[in-house]
Amino acid sequence: MAVQTVATHTDLSLGPAAALSCRECGERFPLGPVFACEACFGPLEIAYDLPEGDPEELRRRIAAGPDSIWRYAPLLPVPADVAGKPNLNPGFTRLVKADNLARELGVTGGLYVKDDSGNPTHSFKDRVVAIAVEAARAFGFTTLSCSSTGNLAGAVGAAAARAGLRSCVFIPHDLEQGKVVMAAVYGGDLVGIEGTYDDVNRFCSELIGDPIGEGWGFVNVNLRPYYAEGSKTLAYEICEQLGWRLPDQLVVPIASGSQLTKIDKGLRELIALGLVEDRPYKIFGAQAEGCSPVARAFKDGHDVVRPVKPDTIAKSLAIGNPADGPYVLDIARRTGGAVEDVNDGQIVDAIKLLARTEGVFAETAGGVTVGVTRKLIEAGVLDPTLTTVVLNTGDGLKTLDAVAPTTGPSAIIRPNLDSFREAGLA
Amino acid sequence: MAVQTVATHTDLSLGPAAALSCRECGERFPLGPVFACEACFGPLEIAYDLPEGDPEELRRRIAAGPDSIWRYAPLLPVPADVAGKPNLNPGFTRLVKADNLARELGVTGGLYVKDDSGNPTHSFKDRVVAIAVEAARAFGFTTLSCSSTGNLAGAVGAAAARAGLRSCVFIPHDLEQGKVVMAAVYGGDLVGIEGTYDDVNRFCSELIGDPIGEGWGFVNVNLRPYYAEGSKTLAYEICEQLGWRLPDQLVVPIASGSQLTKIDKGLRELIALGLVEDRPYKIFGAQAEGCSPVARAFKDGHDVVRPVKPDTIAKSLAIGNPADGPYVLDIARRTGGAVEDVNDGQIVDAIKLLARTEGVFAETAGGVTVGVTRKLIEAGVLDPTLTTVVLNTGDGLKTLDAVAPTTGPSAIIRPNLDSFREAGLA
Incomplete structure (x- = not known):
């Protein structure tokens, strides 16, 4: 593994980020552009000195911040004045209360779609x-x-x-x-x-x-x-948009697995800071059947993820050797969640289901999470009486090919009323 | 003109909407699904009983509202509880401070892009x-x-x-x-x-x-x-996002012309309500050369807009006989603005300019407004020392064809460092 040798920095303006810490051996390193532990080659992640004090005061500070991920700057490895720098100000996307979809799926405990297609370039x-x-x-x-x-x-x-x-x-x-x-x-x-x-x-x-x-x-x-820390903001936003409340269940897509692990990290930080009540939540991972090494390992009870050669329409999730696979397995098992997969046909059906019920046109990755949600409910694994949040991480406009073969006009008519009547749509 | 005969409604829950009023003869009608004056066939628009009282209190009420157009429900023909009904909650899109673009265009007074590609289906x-x-x-x-x-x-x-x-x-x-x-x-x-x-x-x-x-x-x-009233929310958002301040200059695309007239209406309402200071603003209309009947009339000093057959890549603006054309001419002249057009090549250049400087990928309509802004600055018509807001009303993903012929890789190389060096990009 190539570890770049660079000068490390001790007086960086990266807000509460204190150090890099190895996820395997716990060894700490100064902040710098490195990604693997010198001792054990494990992956490095950010360790923080998170703000202390009254949670209510921190909630107020966040609410008074910008309508973007920068409202959470006190919890991210960014300078305090980040909102004033030229960037795309992503985040704070809609949390859609999906009552129509809930009815179709039989969810009674509250179903939400976190729709990240509203980001500047339309993905998380x-x-x-x-x-x-x-x-x-x-x-x-x-x-x-x-x-x-x-x-x-x-x-x-x-x-x-x-x-x-x-x-x-x-x-x-x-x-x-x-x-x-x-x-x-x-x-x-x-x-x-x-x-x-x-x-x-x-x-x-x-x-x-x-x-x-x-x-x-x-x-x-x-x-x-x-x-990778950027994915924590999905957890922060979901909880804030629910009124500073943890959802009971989350359904998250898996590509490298990084997003799922960081959402879990974000939720644990909110609990540690007292911003949400400390109570159980379950995280479910979603893959496409044509690239489901983590789902396979979960079902087989393995700790090791065996690489696969991807073959699925969900190209944004098509990572055959997901680096964070073992961590995903840990989280799914620790929280009482699961990892499941759906095939290409089920992905397309789920994209259309979400569009038809909520007016949200998702990328194939969104079809994977909605499809897995449906499958897990039918299997009795996901509890429909609990508050559930499903992630849509991208935009249907970018994967038109997935639905194009089965999506078209109800009828082609001549421009007159008789022709319209004959089509049976009047 | 077909006027549908329907029962009209006097006790509708449409918030501050009081009546329909003819834009030509001023005749008033009860609220109903009608669009043309029975007396003179002029277009109908909404007349309001707008809220009275302390502007500061109204600003606070708006700021405490949802992050969507429904924060302005007290100024729109919608029920007071609209935010709780199932809808897409559009609006409150980003107002991008476009400092990089300002440098390229020589704007010193503050240049902003109102980016409506962030809406749920990615257009206004x-x-x-x-x-x-x-x-x-x-x-x-x-x-x-x-x-x-x-x-x-x-x-x-x-x-x-x-x-x-x-x-x-x-x-x-x-x-x-x-x-x-x-x-x-x-x-x-x-x-x-x-x-x-x-x-x-x-x-x-x-x-x-x-x-x-x-x-x-x-x-x-x-x-x-x-x-049509939905377009007023663009005016409201721009002013609120500027800190309850009117911009000096706005550049707005023209299709039917409705959007431009409603933005003017929205600005005048904000002034009447005391939400912004009463001072002059200029509205500039932007068309594509291949469909520029309003720009033509403006330049020729005519009050009548002569229909054209559209031929432009800006298809979302390709209305050859714009219903609100005469009103647009009035507003441009009354506010000291102008109506200008750009050709297809200039539209493509402007799309790329905006993408390259601000990371905003606009639909062809956004290329029209940015292109017209540039042209009006070069002509000395738009004052670069004043605060200027340019509208991008749609998403580049929907008009990929416009830029595809001239947008591609810088180089194709073999996967090795020598090949990369030879490409001259190292």
Whole structure:
């Protein structure tokens, strides 16, 4: 594993972030653009000095903050004045009370959809990239980079443009034109790599270790510990939008698994700070059957996640070797949740179900979470009498192909009333 | 002009809406699903009994309201409890302080982009449709309908789904598949009409006059007076987000012209209520050169707008015979603004300029307003030392074709450092 040797920083303005801490051995390191433990090669995450004092005062402070993730700046690795810096101000997206969907699914305890398609580039990636941008600024990086096949490319391009950073994003050279346009329109450098997505990632690792990569922040590699913390804001927002209350059950998609683990971390922080009551919650992980290594391990009772070769329409979740898989298994088991998967047909059905009942057009990843919710209710695993929050992390406009073959006009008619009557829609 | 004969309502729960009033002769009518004056066939609009009292108290009431257009319910034709009804809760979108774009354009007085791509279906149409839904409920309509070639179809389908209304949307049968999918995914009826968009509109007028159309609310026909008021919320939000301050200059796109006239109405209401200081503002209208009948009339000093046949990539603005054209001319002249147009190349350049500087990917309509802003500054018409707000009313994901031919990778390389060096991007 390539650990970049850089000067570490002790007087960084990254708010309550105190250090990097190894998730495996607990060893602590100064804040810096590193992502793996020098001692055991375990993944590093941010350790905080979180604010102390009256929870009611902290709630007031948050409520008086901006309508974006920056209202939670006191709990994030960002400078206190972050809201005044040029960034995309993502977050504080709608928590939709999904009463129509609840009726269809038989949920009586309150069903909510956290709809992250309202973010600036229409996926939750804006949250994580916004935190990575602040880390990049703190470490003096001038180029923001990533490998991507979709949402992340646009999020990085847009955030870098607004922040005044150069961006250089790497993609497989044979992506569909629509995705290439979304990644390129923000004017940064977009480099097509002749090879697979794995080849792109290998090339990026090489670049980080090379002098060319000096001054480059790869949001999901050397800035990963910071980047990943952005997902905590989903937990914060859900609880605040529920009136500073924990939901009983959450259904979260799994790609690398990072988002699910950080949502759990966010919920535990809120409890520790006294912002919500300390009571049990269950986290359910959702995968597509065509890329379900974590669901497989959960069902088989394994602690180890065996990599798979993805084959699913839910491309934003298609990570065959999810780095945080074992942590996801821990959380699902510790909280009394589960990990389940649905097939492509069920994903499409669930996208349409959510659109038809709530007017929310989700990306395939949203079809995965809604589909898994339905499946878990039918199986008696998810309790329909409890408050449940389902995540939609992206936008249907970006995965039109998934529903296009089965979505079209009810009728084609001539422009007159007789023709309309004949169509049987009057 | 077809005036639907229906029972009118005097005890409707439509908040401060008091009556319908003719914009031409001033005649007043009870609230109902009618859109043209019985006396002179002029267009009807809502007359209000607006709240009286301390502006500071009203500002506090608004600030304590929901993060959607419903914070302004006391100023809209909607019931007081609207926020508790199932709807998409549009609005309160980001007002982006566009310092990077300001530098490029030489604006020193503060430049802002009101980015309505953050709405639930990613265009400002969610605002107007949300108001139409409340009118439909009040009048007992059970089907929500419209003719559309784009944004409106999705907005109506989504809003009806969530509100539990049936929807039936009419489109030309030969639309691109992507647009058909966006209109059909919400599960309402979508009817393709063999004919042009004009044929679709003629058919809808016929339907409103026929018994089949009883119980049907056409958002932009028989519900138009209510629907149109939704655009006022853009004015309210801009002023509140500026700290209850009027901008000096606004640049607004023109399709039918309704949005621009309602933004002016909203600003005048805020002044009348004492919510903002009474001082001059200028409104500038923006059209695409391929459909610029209002800009033409403005430049020629005419009061009459001569219809044109649209031919532009800005399809959401392609209304050749804009109903509110004369009112737009009045407002531009009265406020000291102007109406200008840009060609397709300038629209594409402006989309890219906004994306590159601020990370905002706009629909072609946003390219029109940004392009016109640039043109008016260069011409010395728009004053760069004054506070200026430019509207982006839609999302670039919906008009990818506009930028696709000129947007792509900087380089295609093999997955190694030598190949990357050769590309000159290191």
